[in-house]
Amino acid sequence: MLDNIKDAVKKFLGNSSYDKAVEEFIKDLQKALITSDVKVSLVLSLSNNIKQRLAKEKSPSVMERKEWFISIVYEELSKFFGGDRAPNVLPSKLPYVIMMVGVQGSGKTTTTAKMAYFYKKKGYKVGLVAADTYRPAAYDQLVQLGKQIQVPVFGDPSSKDAVGISLRGKEEFLSQKFEVIIIDTAGRHGYGEETSLLEEMQSIYDAVKPDDVILVIDASIGQKAYDLASKFHKVAPIGSIVITKMDGTAKGGGALSAVAATGAQIKFIGTGEKVNELEVFDPRRFVSRLLGMGDINTIIEKMKEVEDYEDLQKKMEDVIEGKGKLTLRDIYRQFVALRKMGPLSKILQHIPGMGVNLPSPSEDQVKLGEDKIKKFMAAMNSMTYKELDNPSIIDRSRIRRIAEGSGLTAEDVRELMRQYEATNKMLKTLKKRKKDLEKMFGNI
Ligand code: GDP
Ligand code: MG
Incomplete structure (x- = not known):
């Protein structure tokens, strides 16, 4: 009976019309839950929560709306069972x-x-x-x-x-x-x-x-x-x-x-x-088991990536606006996102006002070979959190230690540091470049 939910997920993901897919999925979910033990009033309140969230929240830009919808279903069900937290099973007092x-x-x-x-x-x-x-x-x-x-x-x-x-x-x-x-x-x-x-x-x-x-x-x-x-x-x-x-x-x-x-x-x-x-x-x-879901797990993974990606996007917006600086930890996340979501220039495209039309020198600056990214990530893996969050403290002796720890040369680590500075500089110049372009062509 609960296998029906699994089928409903498949059917939902395969349906070409989003609105129709949502409607059908909610019906299938209700049917599956009811026929497999769950009380009707509870099914209704769960589906109402889902519907309310659909109406209130907007789906993330880079995510397929369908995947977003499934992740809401998953979240609402998980919340009901205690959410992210594993229960505390140890005695709260003794004896x-x-x-x-x-x-x-x-x-x-x-x-x-x-x-x-x-x-x-x-x-x-x-x-x-x-x-x-x-x-x-x-x-x-x-x-x-x-x-x-x-x-x-x-x-x-x-x-x-x-x-x-x-x-x-x-x-x-x-x-x-x-x-x-x-x-x-x-x-x-x-x-x-x-x-x-x-x-x-x-x-x-x-x-x-x-x-x-x-x-x-x-x-x-x-x-x-x-x-x-x-x-x-x-x-x-x-x-x-x-x-x-x-x-x-x-x-x-x-x-x-x-x-x-x-x-x-x-x-x-x-x-x-x-x-x-x-x-x-x-x-x-x-809940994964209840929903029958290899499919869902990939979606949840993706959802996490999207959150990370949006976080990074926000941080870059701040740097462009002259607030703060990217840290090496951000750069690390950027590399991870880069591999999954595409190049930095693509991330920039999602920042309001930073449209595709913006000629961007960043392309060259961030176009790094897979090899180099691997080296940089190895170097960052050998850094302490303090160093990742405050790269300015990385002096010569730290560079030597990091190089040794990661099996790289000191020059590799220095190159990472240069790349890091260049990225920050590039972001800072974007605001000015955008202003210049606006002056020439009006608001873009
Ligand atoms: P009680 O009457 O509630 O005390 O139930 P019992 O502990 O005597 O268990 C009844 C039967 O269920 C026994 O044959 C157990 O071996 C079996 N059983 C209990 N828990 C599990 C379980 O998690 N998995 C399986 N497969 N059998 C279980
Ligand atoms: Mg017994």
Whole structure:
């Protein structure tokens, strides 16, 4: 179902009319999201955000409008899942008590062990509490996993008192100065069992007062995620979410609904049955997967280049206006842009008022062979940030050091410095040249 989004992206990029393509894509996106688990109200609010941004913002000049549009879709979805930031998964205080909740089979017990292993590797003293008194084999399962990762498990297979075990387990570990305590609970899904499960979760929550409640959901859960998450959230406020079985075919679209229902952040994803198959959630990668997108990644890369390029353009405008000077760091970026976006003269063309008509001596000055660019970049790679930002401090001894560090001759480095000065000078003369031309031909 979510494969439809991937197809929608392809179709969109292949459509010859932009407006029609946008309209169709939004419809396809909505359809794909709805048929693959995401709640309708959420789909509508996402598509409204996208439409609003389309109306408000203007697409960057050098970027294809279609690519810009896809990047907006991508950004809006990523934002929803936490944006650029990887979640903070480390305990915000010590000791830290975590309560796991979720339906039977979602992967709670496995995830409990995986997380214990994760925190143990980070150097925390971790203890597990087996509070699933509902399924007879649950205690043994956790003990088995605990042995595997060498983490102690507290439990009492003869007792049915989940609240009592949780409390005793917590206190026992606290008294031994354990730092991260994870309580594995029961999940059941037989008819009429839901209410008793929720009551039990509430009782454990009230008694233990955990620092975090983690909802474990299976990637294939689908539409049910919203109601399920809301129900748990009411009895034990969900702070984090783990999506399991991401190694399967399901893409985890239901997670979107679980996030919407709780406002919680997705912290980890489970990618297999083994204890080390747990990854810190990466919003961008998750959305890429959701949208099905080799294509999108190239577009996002390009978007970053464009931002860099526009930044550089702005800086050059300032220098032309007599404000400041390019640094070597700018020159470095210019080389990177040069390789991807074309020559400096092309960048200049995008600066308002610096039209194509401007006869430009810069052509010769900046026309550098690939070889030379490689040398210059090597030299700049051997410079410190301080030198890149303040090239005037680069004296003879620094030149010698840079040459040695980059395997170049001192003359190569001096040539870079001359090129650097020439570029600044050239930009400064542009303003005057532009004025002269305006005098002769009127505004260009
Ligand atoms: P619980 O009932 O919520 O405690 O679920 P369990 O932890 O017992 O897991 C149920 C089943 O799902 C077991 O067979 C696990 O091995 C499997 N499982 C859990 N997490 C993952 C995962 O990330 N990937 C895969 N492939 N299987 C998983
Ligand atoms: Mg279990």
